[in-house]
Amino acid sequence: MVEIERKFIVDKEEVANIIRNKEGKAIIQAYLTESTEISVRVRKKGDKGFLTIKGKSEGIRRVEFEYEIPAQDVEQMLAAMPLPRVEKTRYEVEYAGKCWEIDWFHGENEGLVLAEVELTHEAESIAIPPWVSKEVSNDARYFNQYLAFHPFKTWANR
Known part of the structure; x- marks a missing residue:
């Protein structure tokens, strides 16, 4: 499968007003690789677990394979191994017919808020x-x- 997405920094104050009454999903994801050629992660999103393998980015496109795995397996990996991780809450916001995913980061990435939108083709x-x-x-x-x-x-220069 191919993932085509664009990613943006957002105005935190404006986004905070937009998501104020929305329910977000807690996400914890940990990485098994640090390679720029391939990304292998485990993720707990809500009460579900996933194993995801992504290829190297080519512009805004990259190959992605995602498999649901038991959430307990993800929890055990997170508890048993010192895997580098990202913690965030994801909110979905509709804008102009597209679903935008807003990620509000926590922990070591506190202060960062990003929005992503998936496309059907690169020139969309x-x-x-x-x-x-x-x-x-x-x-x-x-x-x-x-x-x-x-x-x-x-980061020194945020």
């Missing part, structure tokens, strides 16, 4: 919400895998 035109401030789709520092190994709180 989308309406950009007014609460978006900067596109970071091709900036690897904003990939979750990078954030797990190099948390946002440690």
Whole structure:
């Protein structure tokens, strides 16, 4: 399967107003690799577990395979192994016919809020919400895998 998505930094205050009455899903994901060629992670999203393998990004597209696994397996891996992780709450917001996923980061990535939107093809035109401030789709520092190994709180120039 191919994932095509764009990623943006958002205005935290405006987004906070938008998600105020929405229920988000807690996500904890841990990475088994630090390679730029492949990403292998386990994720607990709500009460479900997933194993995800992603290939190297080519622009805004990359190969992705995701498999549901028992949530207890993810919990045991997180407890038993010192895996670099990302913790966030995900909110879904509809804008101009697209579902935008807003990730409000916690822990070592506290202070970072990103929005992602999945596309059907790379040239798809989308309406950009007014609460978006900067596109970071091709900036690897904003990939979750990078954030797990190099948390946002440690960045000198945020």
